[in-house]
Amino acid sequence: MKLPNIQIIDEKDKRLRLISKDVDFPLTKEDQQMIDDMIIYLKMSQIDEEREKYDLRAGMGLSAVQLGVLKRIFVIVEELDDGSFKDYIVINPSIKSFSEEQIFVGEGEGCLSINRETNGIVPRYARMTVEAFDRNGMPYVIRVREDISIAFQHEIDHLNGILFIDRIDPKNPFKNSHKMREI
Ligand code: NI
Numbered sequence: 001m002k003l004p005n006i007q008i009i010d011e012k013d014k015r016l017r018l019i020s021k022d023v024d025f026p027l028t029k030e031d032q033q034m035i036d037d038m039i040i041y042l043k044m045s046q047i048d049e050e051r052e053k054y055d056l057r058a059g060m061g062l063s064a065v066q067l068g069v070l071k072r073i074f075v076i077v078e079e080l081d082d083g084s085f086k087d088y089i090v091i092n093p094s095i096k097s098f099s100e101e102q103i104f105v106g107e108g109e110g111c112l113s114i115n116r117e118t119n120g121i122v123p124r125y126a127r128m129t130v131e132a133f134d135r136n137g138m139p140y141v142i143r144v145r146e147d148i149s150i151a152f153q154h155e156i157d158h159l160n161g162i163l164f165i166d167r168i169d170p171k172n173p174f175k176n177s178h179k180m181r182e183i
Pocket of ligand 1: 061113154158
């Protein structure tokens with residue numbers, strides 16, 4: 001595999017704080033290319049050999065804004081039990097419903113734009129129903145749960161200029177953890 005030539009901006013870059021705009025269809029060639037690049041990058045970051053070869057950090061999701069493109073597009077790459085990968089391409093998403101139950105990642109969330117140690121829990125909905133568009137402009141509805149639900153919420157936050165660290169209370173980073181389920 002060839003490492004895509006993408007530049008991921010980090011938290012010091014103020015563009016990460018801006019609200020991304022809805023995308024018009026058809027997508028431009030550049031946007032299609034960006035989606036392919038993000039998927040390949042994430043896949044490679046999850047394959048041990050490639051990650052070591054290119055000195056990558058493992059990541060599950062990327063939003064266009066992390067490449068400096070302020071459009072409401074994100075991708076998620078999930079490694080399945082059989083070692084294959086499932087891609088989610090999510091454009092102009094909206095959350096239709098979410099569970100009352102909240103969960104958090106026990107070891108803490110991570111982000112390819114945050115290159116430092118962080119501590120604390122980020123409350124997330126355990127399940128959500130999301131409406132979005134695919135890369136051809138076709139609407140779809142998806143039900144997500146557990147780590148994929150968290151990944152969707154993390155990326156939707158990016159589209160709204162929010163980073164996961166914003167959701168951690170600096171005075172009490174493990175606040176309310178007993179009220180939520182750890183995954
Ligand atoms: Ni992130």
